[in-house]
Amino acid sequence: MLMKYVLTLVTAAMLYAPDFSLAQMSVTERLSPDRTPAVVAGSKAVDTGYPEQSLASFEWAINRGVDIIIIGVQKTADDQYIVMKDPTFTRTTNVREVYPDGPPRRNSGEMAAAWHLVNDYTLEEIGKLRLRDPSGDDHPVPLLKEVLELIAGRMLAVLRLDVYDPDSLTALLEAQEPKNILLFSWEDKAKLHEIMTATGIGAWDSLTDVRDTTATLEKLVDAYGSALKIVDVYTTQLSQDLIARAAELEVRLCIVSSVEDVALTSGDTAPWLDALNKPVAAFTTDYPDAVLGLLGR
Numbered sequence: 001m002l003m004k005y006v007l008t009l010v011t012a013a014m015l016y017a018p019d020f021s022l023a024q025m026s027v028t029e030r031l032s033p034d035r036t037p038a039v040v041a042g043s044k045a046v047d048t049g050y051p052e053q054s055l056a057s058f059e060w061a062i063n064r065g066v067d068i069i070i071i072g073v074q075k076t077a078d079d080q081y082i083v084m085k086d087p088t089f090t091r092t093t094n095v096r097e098v099y100p101d102g103p104p105r106r107n108s109g110e111m112a113a114a115w116h117l118v119n120d121y122t123l124e125e126i127g128k129l130r131l132r133d134p135s136g137d138d139h140p141v142p143l144l145k146e147v148l149e150l151i152a153g154r155m156l157a158v159l160r161l162d163v164y165d166p167d168s169l170t171a172l173l174e175a176q177e178p179k180n181i182l183l184f185s186w187e188d189k190a191k192l193h194e195i196m197t198a199t200g201i202g203a204w205d206s207l208t209d210v211r212d213t214t215a216t217l218e219k220l221v222d223a224y225g226s227a228l229k230i231v232d233v234y235t236t237q238l239s240q241d242l243i244a245r246a247a248e249l250e251v252r253l254c255i256v257s258s259v260e261d262v263a264l265t266s267g268d269t270a271p272w273l274d275a276l277n278k279p280v281a282a283f284t285t286d287y288p289d290a291v292l293g294l295l296g297r
Contacts, residue, residue: 048064233255
């Protein structure tokens with residue numbers, strides 16, 4: 001009887017545990033056309049039950065079966081790297097309560113002092129901050145190194161780079177498995193390419209701000225070569241020409257939510273159900289739990 005009970009528990013654990021075999025794949029393998037599309041948790045994911053970009057939210061994503069997470073990366077005043085989507089602390093932390101006069105290295109009368117820029121604070125000063133959480137739980141601002149250690153071998157990641165230095169960030173990323181990470185930045189592409197060359201990490205880019213998506217895709221491939229793995233598009237930008245050209249160039253397409261997530265906030269799943277039928281490799285959403293549910297996962 002005891003053995004039967006143990007076997008039942010083991011079977012249940014196998015049935016309901018996250019499929020970590022997918023996390024062991026490289027980014028290229030996971031985005032392969034012969035696999036089911038990946039669900040990407042946006043950097044402002046809001047249905048995790050935890051503050052965005054917190055260690056707890058990343059652990060939740062792993063356990064929920066999210067395929068890829070977007071990690072916001074910011075550089076501190078002492079050249080360290082933390083995880084934060086915004087270049088300022090005001091929206092997501094208690095910085096105004098902890099440092100009401102602004103960063104210690106700025107005069108309180110300076111306009112920039114009120115902005116509470118990440119790169120105005122040292123790692124020691126940031127250690128005093130906490131991410132805002134309505135439940136009142138304690139969530140420090142994570143270090144990039146901490147997050148990479150947490151997800152290593154368990155989940156794929158896109159590093160969304162804002163303020164960074166190629167040399168110091170390369171030194172941190174050289175210890176990582178390059179096949180499990182992609183880099184994205186709206187800023188200086190030359191700096192990004194420098195890190196990619198040094199580390200062997202590939203690129204994720206976007207077509208959401210252009211009209212001629214096919215021509216821009218070709219320019220991106222000219223710039224990145226085979227290191228370009230995937231690009232963001234809106235559902236409205238998908239065309240047969242873009243889909244065909246992306247396939248020829250072996251660059252995957254990812255639908256990034258716009259109207260889809262907005263509709264979800266009012267309980268309307270129709271836009272997402274339509275998007276999920278498109279021939280793309282991934283979907284990025286700030287509601288990963290809901291989208292996984294729509295996929296039956």
